[in-house]
Amino acid sequence: MKRLLLALVLLLPTVAMAGSLKPLTAAEVPALLQPPAHGERIIALWALDCAYCEPNLEALAALQRAHPHEIELLTVTTDSAGQHEAIEARLRSMQMTGYPAYAYAEASPEQINFLLDSSWGGETPRVLVIRADGSRVGISGALTPAQLQKLR
Amino acid sequence: MRRLLIILLCLLSPALLAHEGMSVDMPKGPELGASAAFDSHGRLYLVDAADDHVRLRHSDDDGRTLSVPVEVNAIAEPIYAEGENRPKIAFGPHDELYVSWSQPRAKPWTGFVRFARSLDRGEHFSKPLTVHHDHAEITHRFDALAVDGNGRIVIAWIDKRDLIAATAQSKPYLGAAVYYSWSDDGGASFVPERKLVDQSCECCRIALARLPDGRIATFFRNIYGDNIRDHAYAVLRTDGQASQLERATFSDWQIAGCPHHGPGLAIGSDGVRHAVWYEAKGKPTIWYGQLDLGHAPQHPLAIATAGASHADIAVHKRTLWVVWNQVDAHGNALMLRRSNDNGAHFDAPHEIARNNGAVGSPQLLQKQGRAFVAWNTAAGFRLIEMPR
Numbered sequence: 001m002k003r004l005l006l007a008l009v010l011l012l013p014t015v016a017m018a019g020s021l022k023p024l025t026a027a028e029v030p031a032l033l034q035p036p037a038h039g040e041r042i043i044a045l046w047a048l049d050c051a052y053c054e055p056n057l058e059a060l061a062a063l064q065r066a067h068p069h070e071i072e073l074l075t076v077t078t079d080s081a082g083q084h085e086a087i088e089a090r091l092r093s094m095q096m097t098g099y100p101a102y103a104y105a106e107a108s109p110e111q112i113n114f115l116l117d118s119s120w121g122g123e124t125p126r127v128l129v130i131r132a133d134g135s136r137v138g139i140s141g142a143l144t145p146a147q148l149q150k151l152r
Numbered sequence: 153m154r155r156l157l158i159i160l161l162c163l164l165s166p167a168l169l170a171h172e173g174m175s176v177d178m179p180k181g182p183e184l185g186a187s188a189a190f191d192s193h194g195r196l197y198l199v200d201a202a203d204d205h206v207r208l209r210h211s212d213d214d215g216r217t218l219s220v221p222v223e224v225n226a227i228a229e230p231i232y233a234e235g236e237n238r239p240k241i242a243f244g245p246h247d248e249l250y251v252s253w254s255q256p257r258a259k260p261w262t263g264f265v266r267f268a269r270s271l272d273r274g275e276h277f278s279k280p281l282t283v284h285h286d287h288a289e290i291t292h293r294f295d296a297l298a299v300d301g302n303g304r305i306v307i308a309w310i311d312k313r314d315l316i317a318a319t320a321q322s323k324p325y326l327g328a329a330v331y332y333s334w335s336d337d338g339g340a341s342f343v344p345e346r347k348l349v350d351q352s353c354e355c356c357r358i359a360l361a362r363l364p365d366g367r368i369a370t371f372f373r374n375i376y377g378d379n380i381r382d383h384a385y386a387v388l389r390t391d392g393q394a395s396q397l398e399r400a401t402f403s404d405w406q407i408a409g410c411p412h413h414g415p416g417l418a419i420g421s422d423g424v425r426h427a428v429w430y431e432a433k434g435k436p437t438i439w440y441g442q443l444d445l446g447h448a449p450q451h452p453l454a455i456a457t458a459g460a461s462h463a464d465i466a467v468h469k470r471t472l473w474v475v476w477n478q479v480d481a482h483g484n485a486l487m488l489r490r491s492n493d494n495g496a497h498f499d500a501p502h503e504i505a506r507n508n509g510a511v512g513s514p515q516l517l518q519k520q521g522r523a524f525v526a527w528n529t530a531a532g533f534r535l536i537e538m539p540r
């Protein structure tokens with residue numbers, strides 16, 4: 001029994017991580033775009049094939065930690081959720097597992113791009129800021145320190 | 153203890169279920185990166201990737217039916233076949249069939265550019281070779297393939313060897329380099345690669361087109377100053393001379409990121425360089441223009457804006473076609489604009505096909521003055537003739 005318990009305890013973090021990567025379908029996009037009750041929701045869009053995305057995610061995580069009550073940070077990879085093993089491994093190596101994480105789960109990724117932000121051409125990284133007042137800002141490319149400061 | 157075990161099992165099961173559910177929901181089937189070309193007999197050939205093989209199919213009825221696939225690489229290997237990375241096909245002067253692709257290596261963003269040829273109309277292929285002589289496990293990918301007027305096979309790609317060397321010396325280096333090589337012996341071997349440029353964009357396909365004199369020109373997204381991602385143009389010299397690079401677009405889109413939108417180039421028999429490219433300095437826009445090296449392009453026209461991606465361009469005499477994917481909330485439309493006066497004016501955009509699933513980048517092809525667009529979709533490959 002003890003051995004089984006130990007095995008389960010050891011298994012728990014990896015499985016919990018695997019389960020926390022959520023598939024994002026077109027139907028679920030409107031919920032993500034709902035304004036938060038207060039502060040900002042920051043949707044950090046990234047891709048496995050984007051070397052600029054890692055430092056950008058780290059910078060956004062640092063910003064969120066500085067304003068934990070105002071900023072709700074979540075990550076969305078434009079890669080197919082079918083690649084969940086590679087995505088989860090990258091999230092772990094970037095130490096981003098503490099944030100809600102989504103991966104595209106629609107046959108046409110361009111369609112989710114368009115639904116998330118019709119003024120976005122799919123370039124990564126992309127940050128979408130949704131404020132409590134309903135306003136939205138989208139920024140492409142790794143954020144400069146000045147851009148980061150303006151996010152909130 | 154038992155209670156703890158039960159709690160742990162309860163915690164595990166939803167996680168396992170979520171995991172299981174995710175894999176069930178995923179789209180299946182081959183990736184949609186594909187290329188097509190007509191041989192001199194008018195037979196259509198198509199390459200894409202499935203199960204770690206580049207596969208070749210042909211059609212004698214303009215794409216309505218496709219042959220049983222032939223495997224280009226007999227031994228399975230990973231193949232990039234999505235987005236801007238897709239297998240390529242081109243023909244030599246006597247219908248020699250050339251295929252190139254990028255092979256992912258173990259580490260993220262790495263790859264080798266691979267090549268194989270068939271001298272019997274695609275029935276058998278040579279053992280694939282790695283085009284570059286540098287075999288470091290780094291980025292060599294986003295291959296582009298063309299055959300010049302003398303039958304030389306020219307391949308250009310994105311290469312990170314100089315980025316890695318600079319980083320090792322703590323020197324700043326933006327993006328990646330463009331390298332190219334060519335084969336003088338019909339693809340039996342490739343000459344040691346040459347560097348075209350340092351610090352260019354690392355994630356956009358490279359466009360190649362043949363000049364009236366037979367040489368191959370390239371048009372690709374470069375980096376100017378602090379991550380200004382405008383485009384450069386050069387003739388890829390194969391005579392030992394250095395290729396002269398010139399800035400060819402002046403959109404001033406600054407982005408420290410991956411646009412994943414490479415340009416298109418078509419050169420008329422009059423030498424006019426017709427180009428399409430994407431930038432999102434303001435709203436995302438696909439532009440048309442005639443390259444005027446060192447200056448902003450002539451006759452610029454915003455072909456399409458939000459939701460438009462992956463344009464291609466072709467020219468025949470004074471007729472131009474521009475096609476692209478246009479996404480909306482319902483799916484993807486394949487769009488066309490045509491010019492009958494060598495690019496001075498274009499007609500209004502119109503939809504020529506639609507698919508509500510996944511679609512690959514459209515590619516324009518020509519056969520005896522007729523233009524077609526090859527469009528690989530999750531619902532199958534389509535070849536659509538342009539309205540005359």
